[in-house]
Amino acid sequence: MIFYLEQHDPETYRRKARLISVAMAAQLIVFGMLFAQLLTASFGSSLWLNGLGVFLGLLFTSLTFAVLRERPWMKELRYVSGLKQHLARISSYLPVLRRAVAEDNVNALNILSFYHQGMAQLAELNGRTTDDDAERLAEKMEVRLKREEKQLPEKVEGFDPHDLQAFKRS
Known part of the structure; x- marks a missing residue:
């Protein structure tokens, strides 16, 4: 899903x-x-x-x-809970995804782009900033530049967890 x-x-x-x-x-x-x-x-x-x-x-x-939890007034909390779960799942694949991005894998590029967008949104929702991690900012810039180079849209709309199955954790 x-x-x-x-x-x-x-x-x-x-x-x-x-x-x-x-x-x-x-x-x-x-x-x-x-x-x-x-x-x-x-x-x-x-x-x-x-x-x-x-x-x-x-x-x-x-x-x-x-x-x-399924009530309409809990929509924001359900969304943030789901976002956190997906970001945690992606973070367990980060080393493999980073290597795949270095090899110009478009799927990994999309997943890492979603990861950075999700982390920024989560920080915004929680009232925090993401400007304190230079390594993550550098990676975010690298992903953005590679997306521009491949003429991909700057942002991705969503994330399919099945896309991670192509990458084995190491």
Whole structure:
């Protein structure tokens, strides 16, 4: 399944991420304490029962998040989660991709271009800058120049994870 880059408002994403993080942490605390209280009231006080109560609170919070994850108001968080997963997967192939780009492999060039676009977008959404890594900036410039040399568009629209199968990790 191809993952397409989308535009999202960074402020909206950060606001929703903070709100959901606080709500989930509060839910974990409340349900962890509730389950621990119920267990210790029913079976007596024990460190293991308190731990089980916290574990049940974590389980309930995780289930709640899994159910609510598909709601429309979670769109930005789903997108960023998917973007992070794809970038992590690509990063495990970076040495091989860099060698393939040096050999003028267009597929590797597209994947690395997506990687740099995704990293820049992720930094923007999180309110960070990407200007602190000279090596990555040099690689980004090299990819851009090779794309111009091959008359490829400056940006790629998406990433197909199946494209990585052509490259073996080393």
